[in-house]
Amino acid sequence: xxxxxxxxxxxxxxxxxGLATLFFTEMWERFSYYGMRGILILFMVDAxxxxxxGLTVGRAAxxxxxxxxxxxxxxLPGGWFADKVVGPRNAVFxxxxxxxxxxxxxxxxxxxxxxxxxxxxxxxxxxxxLKPNVSAIVGRLYPEGGARRDAGFSVFYMGINLGAFIGPLxxxxxxEHVAWKWAFTAAGVGMxxxxxxxKMGAGLADLGRTPAHDTAERAKSRRTxxxxxxxxxxxxxxxxxxxxxxxxxxxxxxFADATGYLIFGLVVAYFVSLLVSGEWDAVVKKRLVLxxxxxxxSALFWSGFEQAxxxxxxxxxxxxxxxxxxxxxxxxxxxxxxxxxxxTLAPVFGWIWLALGSKNPSVAVKxxxxxxxxxxxxxxxxxxxxxxxxxxxxxxxxLVVAYFLHTSGELCVSxxxxxxxxxxxxxxxxxxxxxxxxxxxxxxxxxxxxAAGLMEDLPLTRLFGTVAGIVLGSGILYILFxxxxxxxSEGVE
Numbered sequence: 001x002x003x004x005x006x007x008x009x010x011x012x013x014x015x016x017x018g019l020a021t022l023f024f025t026e027m028w029e030r031f032s033y034y035g036m037r038g039i040l041i042l043f044m045v046d047a048x049x050x051x052x053x054g055l056t057v058g059r060a061a062x063x064x065x066x067x068x069x070x071x072x073x074x075x076l077p078g079g080w081f082a083d084k085v086v087g088p089r090n091a092v093f094x095x096x097x098x099x100x101x102x103x104x105x106x107x108x109x110x111x112x113x114x115x116x117x118x119x120x121x122x123x124x125x126x127x128x129x130l131k132p133n134v135s136a137i138v139g140r141l142y143p144e145g146g147a148r149r150d151a152g153f154s155v156f157y158m159g160i161n162l163g164a165f166i167g168p169l170x171x172x173x174x175x176e177h178v179a180w181k182w183a184f185t186a187a188g189v190g191m192x193x194x195x196x197x198x199k200m201g202a203g204l205a206d207l208g209r210t211p212a213h214d215t216a217e218r219a220k221s222r223r224t225x226x227x228x229x230x231x232x233x234x235x236x237x238x239x240x241x242x243x244x245x246x247x248x249x250x251x252x253x254x255f256a257d258a259t260g261y262l263i264f265g266l267v268v269a270y271f272v273s274l275l276v277s278g279e280w281d282a283v284v285k286k287r288l289v290l291x292x293x294x295x296x297x298s299a300l301f302w303s304g305f306e307q308a309x310x311x312x313x314x315x316x317x318x319x320x321x322x323x324x325x326x327x328x329x330x331x332x333x334x335x336x337x338x339x340x341x342x343x344t345l346a347p348v349f350g351w352i353w354l355a356l357g358s359k360n361p362s363v364a365v366k367x368x369x370x371x372x373x374x375x376x377x378x379x380x381x382x383x384x385x386x387x388x389x390x391x392x393x394x395x396x397x398x399l400v401v402a403y404f405l406h407t408s409g410e411l412c413v414s415x416x417x418x419x420x421x422x423x424x425x426x427x428x429x430x431x432x433x434x435x436x437x438x439x440x441x442x443x444x445x446x447x448x449x450x451a452a453g454l455m456e457d458l459p460l461t462r463l464f465g466t467v468a469g470i471v472l473g474s475g476i477l478y479i480l481f482x483x484x485x486x487x488x489s490e491g492v493e
Contacts, residue, residue: 015152016141021201023156025092026134027163028194032099032187033071033127034339035167036106037309038332039175039183040064041452042317043109051110051180057314058453062256064310065449067120069259072442074128076435079136081129088133088140089202095129096195098122103188107181119184157346164339172332256450263443267295267436280426283490287424290363290488291433294417295440297367297478301413302444303451304374304471305406308338310452311463312381312399319385319460321393334399341407349411363420364478364485370412371475377405378468385460424489 044060046052055063082091102122109116138156142149167187175183271292275285316322317331353360361369384398417437425433454463478485 015155018141019138019152019155021198022134022138023159025194025198026156027159028190029096029099029130030160030163031167032103032191034164034335035171035190036103036184036187038168038172038335039180041310041313042331043175043180053109053116057456059252061310061449061453062253065446066256066259067124068306068449069442069446070124071127072438072445074124075132075438078128079132082133088136091129091133092137093195093198095126096191096198098126099130100188100191100195102126103184103191107184107188110181158343161339161342165336168332168335172330176330176332256446260443260446263439267439270436284426286488286490290485291421291424293485294363294367294420295436297371298413298417298437299440299444300471300474301371301374301409302441303447304378304467305410306445306448307452308406309335310449311455314455315381315460316399318390319388319393320396320399322396334396337400337403338407341404345407345411362482362486363416364482366412366416368475368478370409371471371478373405373409373412375468375472375475377402378464378471380405382461382464382468385464388460
């Protein structure tokens, strides 16, 4: 049977054969990312004597925030690099190679400290290459578009959450009950498995061509990749040496804060430049203002939600009773709760929006509701903190309830925001608007890390209560001003 016939009949849940390859590639990449993310801050604050880095909570949370922020921010140059140099197909493979190399560097971090920072930068660079381009290839499998394309992305999204569920379970058990290095090794091995099946599957399905057709251009792209990798390692080593010897004129925390201001400043400056430009009419400018408000709302949301891997992960490790029949479950296992809720709740929310029909809430109301649900989750955490002590931990159900509320909020913000941006932006700006959207996500991740660093200085009730107050207040504002906000979307349903 020919490839064309095989594809037309559907080879993976009724979809093109290439979807299976991309499904498992992304599943293993998310296994690697979330498996490592689930233990990252626990490893950083663990004592040197037991294999950790011995960092303070403030320093560890700042590193965590910078790392997660950079992972989203690198999607911008990663997409450009694929389009201009190596093509999406090669970008996915090269990104996976960098991710695997980064995980193996982290496995050596306890004995080779510079390996930690090099590992993080390699993973960030690899994620920037792989993450946006694997999604782009999925879209190219469906040139006809339509409902079949949407269904294909739904199947692909299941692979993301399957990896996000399994990763913390495997890496968490290895890291917290065996040794941190084996957890990072497992994350690296997972990415290698993804690369192997990607190469094998790519030979059986058309995943698109690369612009580097001749031998000279392919060699140039490989040299570019190797040069980038060596530059990353050299810069990481230099930064580590300068920081460890106290030579730098700024602290890591100051650098993180400056980065946050820079990201926000760039977003504001970009929107201002569009609004003062004579290129767009009044209707388009109103829509651009709405996109800016959605980017701000997204940043606010992720500034709370992404504390799942930092402050809430530390709460699970230090203030939660995880003993089951005399055996203590890894704290990082609670990181698997969110993907479970995503898998079970996503169809429910999709059905609710359709069932409401003409009464379907506006994007402003959905964003407001998402922020309110996030705030309620942090109120639950503030309540739990009243009873929590390092000696007497609280039930893990406090965290499960909080994650349920946070996931419900995510389903009101993330898919809704992505859809709204693609509809509101002019065709000429859709790509750039998606880049700005990810900049908002990056800023939210950075703020989440900095907020989690306050666990050392603030009582937990105050920390979680403050976060709850900020996001609840923001959500209520979006709901109260739903009419003027909705007027900005003139002509778009």
